[in-house]
Amino acid sequence: VTTELQDTLFSLEEKTDDGGTPPGFRLHRLELLNWGTFHQGVRTFRLDGANSLLTGDIGSGKSTVVDAITTLLLPANKIEYNKAAGAQKKERSLMSYVRGFHKSTRSTGGEYSKPVALRSTGALTVVLAVFHNAVLGKSVTLAITLWATQEAGQPSRFYSLAEADQSIAADFSNFGQDPAKLKKKLRAAGASVHDTFEPYAAAFKRQFGISGNQAMELFHRTVSMKQVENITSFVRTNMLEEDNVAERIGKLIHHFDDLKKAHEAVLRAKDQIALLTPIKDGAAQHAKLSHEDELARQQRDQLHPWFTDRKLQLSLEHQAELERTGDRLQEDSTKLRTEITGRRHELSAVQEDIRTNGGGRLAAIDADIARLAVESRTQRQRFDTYAEAAKDLGLRPPEDPVLFDANKARLGEVEDQLGEQSDELQESRTELTITRTELNARLTEIGKELRSLQSRPNLLPLPQLELRRRLCDGTGIAEAALPYAGELLRVRDGEGAWEGAAERTLHGFALSLLVPAEHYAAVSSWVDANNLRGRLVYLRIGESPAARAAGEGTLAAKIAIKQGTPFRNFLLDELATRFDDVCCDTLEDFRRYPKALTVNGQLKGGRGRHEKDDRRELTDRRNFVLGWDNHDKISRFLAEQDEVRGQLRVTEAQLAKVTESLGDLGRQNQQLGTVRSVADFGEISWQLTGRRIEELKAEKLELETASDVLKQLTAKESAVSAELERLEERAGKLRERLGANEKDARDIAEAIEECRGILAETPLTDDGGVLAAVEHLTKAALGDKTLTYKNTGTAESSVRAGLTDTIDALSKRIARAAESTVRLMADFRNKYPNETTDIDAALEAAGDYNRLLEQLVSNDLPRFEAHFKESLNQNTIHEVVAFNAFLDSRRQDIVNRIGEINQSLAGIEYNPGRHIQLEHQNTSDQDVREFGVDLRACSEGTIGDEDQYSEQKYLQVERLIERFRGREGLTTLDERWTAKVTDVRNWFTFSASEKWTETGEEFEHFTDSGGKSGGQKEKLAYTILAAALAFQFGLGSGAGTGTAPAGKKSGRSFRFVVIDEAFGRGSDESARYGLQLFQRMKLQLLIVTPLQKIHVIEPFVSHVGFVANTNGDDSQLRNMTIQEYRDERDRRAG
């Protein structure tokens, strides 16, 4: 590296060396009035354009001074107050400085108390800075005047710029209290006064020769520059501007909301269509099935008429057929009769011939044989009858005349014997009959008695017995100890006639339960505590009174009391007292006695009360309640009954035997008659007749063999006879057929008549479709068979059965279709109640659903889709692309910025003969890369394809924008992600390359992962910062290009930089390098640092501003030279 080249690179440095006049505008003096804790009176910090140090204890007000300087150079809204101290943005504000809030400093620690103001509203605050350019010999005064008009908010202000050296004392006082007057005064003094920052900034930038837009921002960032951690983050945070993408993202999200609404409308419409389509289908199916059902029913209704009609037609055809058959049969019959007549003649002729050819005897023989055969059969019969009768009577079979005569002789004897027997039997029979009658009478009596007894086995009504059973269960008393009165009483034997009247009168008493005194307590408690589910009367039986005899003829006298009961005396007393009604046989008596009773149950009581209750039959024993257990009696009767029955059986057996014997006797008498009727043996001598027939046959055979002619004639005769027989048989059959035919004809005529009758009542429809359908069904049902007049009935029933099945199946399907459709409707209504407020979930509303569907399909969905497409393609995707383009332009800006810095870097010697160049690479961060892909995916394939409905595109856009918005549950994560990926600075990583200036070859490459020491990194960072400052402040060091920026030509340049001590905290060596570098570049430094650790800085500093704040509410600023400062320090240390 030659000195010459270095000259061109660092021409500014040389100039200083030559003239000692520092170039550019430098801060000469800073004045503060009522600024923060600098309260009351003007504080002045003199720098005289030289490197200076601002020091003081923590909390003394160093940052307050720095913030005063930034307030002059940057718009208030961009300033992060107390930035050097790393404070939160909100902690200090312009207002807090104007009002002098002093208790909100960080040094108070802990919770911030409510800020306490040093000044009330209306107090005037002035910050004033005088910049001087020694080369041009020109001073520029910048000042901001502030005053609070209200407690909170932003203070009022104006900015002023004067091309002169002003001071607060001289120029900002003595104007009265009205800021307007101050403005006027300043204007009068030639200063330009601005109410807003922008024109003021433009003015001072012009004065200072600053052309770059970012110069002041860089100045501001430099104040807060911290230790360098790595190159990438140093470049990102300090060299590059932060963009405000939040607003753009907000707009994106807003546009996307419109799209989302449009998309939801589409989805909703599609969903509705998806739900409505099956409803429509279901309703259509239902209607179709209903129609089919209707048709099937019509067909079924027409079955009978149709089949009747068919039957009529077929019957008519058949009738005609029958008529034809009848005619033919008549014809045949006539022919046959003629033939038979001929044959008969022929037979007569042949028989005549036989007779003439000696056939006369033969004929006679034949006649005799026939006659004798008959006779023989008769004789045989009589013989058998006689033989049987004879056997019964003890006679011998009449084998021959001798035996027959013997029998005849014995007949008288037999007759006498039979007479005797008969008399005996008759007598015995009479006796037995009498016995049987007696026994039967006895049985009837017993039976009556038994029925009477058995009709009332329990006497008392069942509920009453049940009640007692429960009572006894509940109390533990034996049932026998608690009898009903009726169980102990009964009508005396022999007073049966009065039984009905007695039962009726005593009924109530009989159903009273008798409770002995010892059980009274238990019973009364139980009765009271339980629901009886019936009525119970019970009588408490105390001391029994003396027995009282009942009055004669009274009802009581007719009542017996059960033996051995302890209640006997009680009952006697009761009966005699309560039931002493006189039983009257006549009504005269009845009317006479005061208490009386008739046998018919009319009761006369005290005070003329009469009663007769015939609601129940008097004799109906079922209601009788009197009497005790009568099983003994019943079994006695049963035993007797058995015995009588046994006797009866024996008697009847004997009687049967006698009767049988009498029958036998009668038969024998009959046979006696039979035997007697045969007077002559000839009447039964069949053997003789038989022999005579054999003789005749032998004679005939003899005759026949004697003549051939006769034989031939006989043969012919038998042939003709056979023929005749055959013909006659045929004639018979023909007659039968004719008869049958006639019957058929009658039947068919009847059937035709019936069919016509039916058709007159239920005429056949003229609906051809229905008839054709019926015909079709019939064909199917018949299969191979054809319809005839006979099978119409069966065919009809089979078709009817088929149709009924079809209708049943249809009904089921209709019901199913209705059910499912209505269910779908209900589902739809549940999901979309607003659309269906006027529509029911019923089949009748199918039209409404169809209209909804129709509206959706033909109108709503296309409209929604069109809106969606427009919103997606015309708005959202355009927005996304615009956002992409914006980010891309920011990316380009960064690349350009790096280019600018590199240009500047090329002019700064890093190491002898070498300079640094920044290099940028795309980040390898996965989120950033994927974000780029996602962003591009939104517009991928969208050009020339605007009309497409793209769900996929929507989803791609949604994916991105939902993350911008912050997904549910991932809000923080998405927020962080959004901040990261939309900050274009994060799209790059940076590295530095140290190059040989001469050849451009790389000497060394510095990356963050390169493991360089902290010192190296800081050195790099200083270099980069210096390069950036040189570029932005227009110091013009364009490497070797020779084109100097405008600022340099006019000598206007800005050379003032505030840095925080923290920046150089790394190592002394690198701090020294940095300070040297700034010195080389002729930059005036104001270094802000606490009291410690300033030895590295000292050599580079000539003025010191010492800030102190002993009370916490009044900061003081002392100006010292570095020498004074050293002395002071030594003195303090000493």
Next chain:
Amino acid sequence: VPVDSSSWTTVSGLRAQSLKAWNSGTLLRELLEPSGAYPRRRALKRPTAASLLSEYTAAQRWAAELFAGAGTYTLETVEVGRRTVGSNQIPAAAVFASVEDEIGFVCKSRDAVRFRELAAALGELDRSLPSLGGEAPAEAARAG
């Protein structure tokens, strides 16, 4: 930002190219004496990947117009913008399958028919004449 969209070939730009060919008589000559130039491919000036991003709306409109105008020509597309707006198929060239198509594109079909009839009539008169028509065909057609 430089405006790129003004340099892209629009439908009217394409038509101007074809009209130039018509006016020079190239199209009519081709009609009588096919040179084998068809299907003819006319390249389109198209957006760069970067301008797809910076002038997306204009690019979209431009492509849509070309796509919509297709019929007498077909469009060849190329994939562009993978690194900027995501991959998109944008028109790169218009292809006329036949000279008739291109004549149709410039709305001169009726003139072409007329020209053909005249050329044929001339051929009837004298065998040497059609070539004359071939020399200055557009004028011939206009002269009618």
